[in-house]
Amino acid sequence: MNMKGKQLTTSWGAPVGDNQHSITAGSRGPTLIQDVHLLEKLAHFNRERVPERVVHAKGAGAHGYFEVTNDVTAYTKADFLSEVGKKTPLFVRFSTVAGENGSADSVRDPRGFAIKFYTEEGNYDLVGNNTPVFFIRDAIKFPDFIHTQKRHPRTHLKDPIAVWDFWSLSPESLHQVTILMSDRGIPATYRHMHGFGSHTFKWVNNDGDGVWIKYHFKTEQGIKNLSEEVGTKIAGENPDHHTQDLFHAIEKGDYPAWKLYVQIMPLEDANTYRFDPFDVTKVWSQKDYPLIEVGRMVLNRNPENYFAEVEQATFSPGTLVPGIDVSPDKMLQGRLFAYHDAHRYRVGANHQALPINRAKNEVHNYQRDGQMRFDNNGGASIYYEPNSFQGPTESPENKQAPYTVSGVANSVGYDHQDHYTQAGDLYRLLSEEERIRLVKNIVDAMSPVENDEIKLRQIGHFYRADSEYGTRIAEGLGFQVPQKA
Incomplete structure (x- = not known):
């Protein structure tokens, strides 16, 4: 890229006379507040990072x-x-x-x-x-799930206890956990x-x-x-x-x-x-x-x-x-x-x-203003609807198609509670070598959990998906398969 001849300017377009030295009182300083180019550079630098995504940050x-x-x-x-x-x-x-x-x-x-x-x-x-x-199927659980994937509020370390406690108490996660711990967990x-x-x-x-x-x-x-x-x-x-x-x-x-x-x-x-x-x-x-x-x-x-x-x-x-x-x-x-x-x-x-x-x-709508509105903000066009001045109107042919709903407004789960069949089917599709790696990955991930109740509860889920699946993980963690499983 040919940058020759381009003039360095401030954010407001004025040419910069010196970008290597701040304005000071004499050679030793102190620095003068009148150096608006310096102030603008430092102030913008402090604000260069927008908040990162809560999830999918990298x-x-x-x-x-x-x-x-x-x-x-x-x-x-x-x-x-x-x-x-x-x-x-x-x-x-x-x-x-x-x-x-x-x-x-x-x-x-x-x-x-x-x-x-x-x-x-x-x-x-x-x-x-x-x-x-x-891992989950209701958005009300999402903040809690993501908290378990983040850092402990005291230690500021990743917390395998939180991870496996949540998963063991949320058996609907088993299918995704099996995929995550399989070979496909690290593309x-x-x-x-x-x-x-x-x-x-x-x-x-x-x-x-x-x-x-x-x-x-x-x-x-x-x-x-x-x-x-x-x-x-x-x-x-x-x-x-x-x-x-x-x-x-x-x-x-x-x-x-x-x-x-x-x-x-x-x-x-x-x-x-x-x-x-x-x-x-x-x-x-x-x-x-x-x-x-x-x-x-x-x-x-x-x-x-x-x-x-x-x-x-x-x-x-x-x-x-x-x-x-x-x-x-x-x-x-x-x-x-x-x-x-x-x-x-x-x-x-x-x-x-x-x-x-x-x-x-x-784009034609009636949304106006807000921080960093950098187009003409709708200009002088009509800014409300309905109106008598030929502003943009809806197109009924583009309404979302209706579908029937029924039932009582209530906080309820899904009717289907089978969390094990598909996870077990997936395990049985794996080759013996893939099963060995899957079990090792899970055992390694669960080993730091210093709570036997959490481990046994999770082993029970693996066992319900497939008895061999649960038994191998139990043995890897040094447990007998729970009687109730």
Whole structure:
């Protein structure tokens, strides 16, 4: 980049005469408060860090495109999926979940897999993980769960007692815990892992007919994982390994790609399927609902500025477009509020107007003012609705499709309480070598827990999923399998 001839200026555009020496009274000083350039530099420096994300703080991002490869217009009227061959620009952010912004990439943790599609009808965010399920299924438990993944308020250390106490008292976590402790718990890179929408969403076509769907992004690079030992070694030698790998792969033209598939469930099946299809701790069998190809995602351009593009990128599952609606999934319902609210706190009320988040089509609404409003703030246009002055109005054809609800308003759980079948099925799919590594990872992770009651309670969950699974972990921890298990 040719920087010759560019003049250094202050933030208000005035030329800077000296950027190497502050203004002082004589050669020894003291420094004078009249050096407004110095004051501006120090004041801005103190404010360079915005609050980091509470979760998914450490991440990497890239630009790319999505190309439709299969006709799915029978299922959705979403414009960016409207014809085979159509390409839509996008931005992706990958991340770890629990660690801080300076933490290591190669830790055992789920990976965030967030995509912003810049469609012609507004932005669409698909905010998922590299796992098809999650630890909990009701958003009211999310703050408590994340507290267990963070630091103890007294020691300021990670606390395995809190982790396993919570999981042992939340048996719905068992399926995700099994995935996390398996080989897939530490992806080799961001390029060598699948991505999932995890939640159930609803697609609606031009006739108003709907289906329930689940998203699956299958990596074209193949699945590659790290052992616990290699992951720990890399964490010490190069904590930014995944970030570095993604950047250099794209920089040298080795563009990572994923094929997108969906599972499609008729609306009426939700009332009869053997698992609650809106429970994010469960998967749908691909034998029951096979994968249907949709398109291909390619990442082909690195950010020019990490802060402006990756750090200030904001994603929410509530960023929707016509043809894609939500489901009654209780975890998803909570995220619809929490994610937008997190961005208003972290980045600001006008975060959607930042270049990385701005829609490619024109935005027309009655939202005004707020900190850092850096466009013309709506100018002199009408600022309320309804109005008599041809201000923007709603388009009824784009209302979310209705669905029937019933029941008594009450604090209740899901009707289905089977937390063990799918976790056991997953264990039995593993090879003997994979089972050995899974059990070792769990035993190593639980060994620091100096509370036998917590260990025995968790062993009981493993045993209920599969008797061999529970027995191996019990033996690894020096316990007999509990009689009640």
